[in-house]
Amino acid sequence: MNRKEILSVNGLSKVYKGEGFKVEALKQISFRLETGEMIAIMGTSGSGKSTLLNILGALDEPTAGVIKINGQHSKDMFQEPKASLYRRDNIGFIFQSFHLLKDLSVEENISLPLILKGEEKSLITPKVNQVIELMGLTDWRKHRPVQLSGGQQQRVAIGRAIIAAPPIILADEPTGNLDFNTSRDILNALVDMKQQLNQSIILVTHDANVATYADRVLFFHDGSIVDEYKCGAENDLEYILEKFKTITERLTV
Ligand SMILES: Nc1ncnc2c1ncn2[C@@H]1O[C@H](COP(=O)(O)OP(=O)(O)OP(=O)(O)O)[C@@H](O)[C@H]1O
């Protein structure tokens, strides 16, 4: 599939200030994301990964820097109501702890973004059916989240993130609460989805194994991108582990 730039981030900085503290969570971050590309972000705890995702999702405002979607920069993208519209049209979120609505069924949780968009019911049903099938949830569509395993709940969360076909999926430790086999299934589902729908994914992870599913890995340390790795070799895992080890060793010297 043709690739083009969907997102560009230039000189993004975030300073948290409060009484008696000042944290530079992001220091002049710049990178580009293409359509159909999956970028993994690996970094030590506190290196600014969640801060970056929150800003890219317009849940938080940067101190400096420019974000462009499809080459367009909107100065007030962090102010309501623009921020909500930006999220609705561009972003799907997947979190470590699923964030499903407990009183709604699987199909209701998945259809939520379309309902919020005001889409007609006759258009919602076929889309929900397609996503439920893609996520392997056909037998669980009437279940509530509490009746599902962690992996199944994460499939629902992914279904909800992709149903409105947002060009960008932001995933913060999406497999952090799942065992090895379930994580592999979820990651394969994300890769399938990205290929079928040409969506782009930014995935934060501590796990080098998870990062091998990405096209590219950005390594974060202390608010900066300190290294990058393009996946595609047979021994991606070894390279990623080695680079990450070098970064964490730098911490202890
Ligand atoms: N709302 C906030 N107010 C003040 N400081 C904050 C806030 N959110 C994050 N920070 C600080 O910013 C830095 C980056 O935090 P962030 O949550 O982005 O790290 P992270 O890379 O996601 O870490 P982890 O791997 O532990 O999730 C940390 O030093 C953190 O304490």
Ligand SMILES: [Mg+2]
């Ligand atoms: Mg985090």
